Amino acid sequence: MSRSGKVRVGMIGVGQVTAYHHVPGLALDSRAELSAICDTEPGLLGQRANEWGVSRATTDPIELCNWEEVDAVVIATPNDTHASIAIAAAKAGKHVMCEKPLGLNAGEVRAMYEAARDHGVVHMTAFTYxxxxxxxxxxxxxxxxxxxxxxxxxxxxxxxxxxxxxxxxxxxxxxxxxxxxxxxxxxxxxxxxxxxxxxxxxxxxxxxxxxxxxxxxxxxxxxxxxxxxxxxxxxxxxxxxxxxxxxxxxxxxxxxxxxxxxxxxxxxxxxxxxxxxxxxxxxxxxxxxxxxxxxxxxxxxxxxxxRDPSVGAPATVFRYDLMWEFVSAIVEKRPAAPSFLDGWxxxxxxxxxxxxxxxxxxxxxxxxxx
Ligand SMILES: NC(=O)c1ccc[n+]([C@@H]2O[C@H](COP(=O)([O-])OP(=O)(O)OC[C@H]3O[C@@H](n4cnc5c(N)ncnc54)[C@H](O)[C@@H]3O)[C@@H](O)[C@H]2O)c1
CATH class of the missing domain: 3.30.360.10 (Dihydrodipicolinate Reductase; domain 2)
Known part of the structure; x- marks a missing residue:
């Protein structure tokens, strides 16, 4: 946690879903802050760093997972990259929310669940609906x-x-x-x-x-x-x-x-x-x-x-609640729902x-x- 006691979140993959769901959700939550971002596309990474006012940025997801000023990561990259990043994050002791599908098959997802369980981190699957x-x-x-x-x-x-x-x-x-x-x-x-x-x-x-x-x-x-x-x-x-x-x-x-x-x-x-x-x-x-x-x-x-439920398009704004649940689980030291088990x-x-x-x-x- 930061000196102010906030959960410091790193976003890995700063494409559509991160911009549409996770960053607006995090912005509503005074218990957490966006501390770092990662994307393998340097142009998009620079653009998001400016838009979101983030100074820590890298094109290497494993580097971000090992940064001390990151307590939790959100993985929103193409599906074939989820397993290796989630396992690296868990091994580095970071809480992990990962987009669906968690992996390319149940074997990958099992390894992700076991890494999160064995390293005692909060794990969540971004099952939006x-x-x-x-x-x-x-x-x-x-x-x-x-x-x-x-x-x-x-x-x-x-x-x-x-x-x-x-x-x-x-x-x-x-x-x-x-x-x-x-x-x-x-x-x-x-x-x-x-x-x-x-x-x-x-x-x-x-x-x-x-x-x-x-x-x-x-x-x-x-x-x-x-x-x-x-x-x-x-x-x-x-x-x-x-x-x-x-x-x-x-x-x-x-x-x-x-x-x-x-x-x-x-x-x-x-x-x-x-x-x-x-x-x-x-x-x-x-x-x-x-x-x-x-x-x-x-x-x-x-x-x-x-969140004020009367603000914004109803079919969009409930998606911000994913981030609320992830941060709540970390702050309250309880499992998140839906977890990696649900993803599995x-x-x-x-x-x-x-x-x-x-x-x-x-x-x-x-x-x-x-
Ligand atoms: N929960 C939902 O409702 C929902 C909605 C949309 C997408 N998704 C999921 O979110 C994930 C991302 O989807 P999207 O629509 O945002 O895709 P996208 O292509 O818009 O964004 C993915 C980003 O990840 C970056 N990237 C690729 N490999 C990377 C790596 N190894 N490390 C770091 N960055 C990397 C890409 O450059 C790109 O900017 C997918 O798993 C998708 O299934 C979920």
Whole structure:
């Protein structure tokens, strides 16, 4: 901690998500400060250092992990770099929040979890949508029994994105998978959080867009990952789940947020979270139609957070709460939620979807880790 007692955070990878989620979240938190940044692109690094007023900057993530004036790191780099950086950070005694997917496969994620556990650091997976107000309220309704016994979980994530190059995201060697690891893995995570462990899955992925040129028309090697992903799962509780995601859903732009619908049908009622209206939940009981209900104020932000939920675009600002949870866990000396264990559990299921598709079968999920 700094002399002022603040948690000193280093951001590793200062691209889109760091600028959009993590730096604005940190700026709201008087218990922490941005002390260092790292990016392998020197031009972007210099630009961010100026914008954010940070004097400590490096192009070497391992160097940042070993700086004394850093207590915690946020890793928001391409997926193939997460494991080595997270393990180096844990070994240097730094608390770690890492973007999803934690790694390219469950083997990498296990090594990340074990390094964080063995070095006693706080570890967190940046599963953003767990923090959406309607999702938090849906969880509370479910856990209180208000929806009865959960029977069906249903998730749709449809985006209308350009069919040009996605950069590193469109190559298996750098991203692990496409839509499945980029988008659907969030929905696997919150399904497990809501309904409990998944026992078995079957699934399919597909690629439609070649992505062999960038937006300026410059050619590039074509994509080798999915741009549509799906799974059917059975939870250990006996509930069923159905997930579908695509970035090629024409007409689903919705101010860039796309369409997201996640639903529980319980024995006593149904509840629906939607990203584009995250402060409203849809609720329904037998004999009625699903009806919009405002999310109660207690669920609009985490307890104690100084964030004003009425400020900013609702579908954007809940993302700042990830940083609040990470810093709270460090200050309160408790595990963060979602942790690397949650990242590992979701990764095991996502890997199983690829396996199920390759072998055209159902895949049993081993009992939850560890
Ligand atoms: N939680 C969410 O909702 C969410 C949203 C978007 C992205 N993400 C995840 O965040 C991560 C980053 O995504 P992005 O959209 O910000 O990508 P991006 O390409 O905009 O940014 C990544 C940055 O990392 C830098 N970089 C590459 N290798 C590096 C290394 N070894 N060390 C330091 N810097 C390095 C790049 O130069 C780039 O500036 C990915 O894992 C992605 O899946 C999560």
């Amino acid at each position: 767990r923090f959406a107000p309607a999702m938090r309220y849906l969880r509370s309704l479910l856990k209180s029994g208000a929806l009865g016994v959960p029977r069906h979980f249903r998730s749709q994530r449809f985006l209308d994105w350009p069919e040009t190059s996605w950069g590193w995201r469109q190559y298996r060697a750098r991203a692990g998978a496409g839509d499945l690891f980029d988008m659907t893995i969030h929905r696997i995570d919150f399904a497990i959080d809501l309904v409990g462990p998944i026992a078995r899955v079957t699934g399919a992925v597909a690629r439609f867009a070649p992505r062999d040129h960038d937006a300026a028309g410059k050619p590039c090697p074509p994509s080798d990952v999915d741009d549509w992903s799906s799974l059917i799962g059975e939870f250990e509780s006996g509930a069923t789940g159905v997930w579908e995601g695509t970035t090629l859903a024409k007409g689903y732009h919705r101010d860039g947020f796309g369409h997201e619908w996640a639903e529980i049908n319980g024995s006593e009622g149904s509840a629906v979270y939607r990203l584009h209206e995250p402060n409203v939940i849809l609720l329904g009981k037998t004999g009625s139609d699903l009806a919009p209900t405002p999310v109660p104020s207690a669920f609009l932000k985490p307890e104690g957070s100084p 559990n979701a990764q095991v299921v996502a890997d199983a979807v690829l396996d199920a598709h390759a072998r055209r079968t159902w895949v049993e999920i081993p009992p939850s880790r560890p």
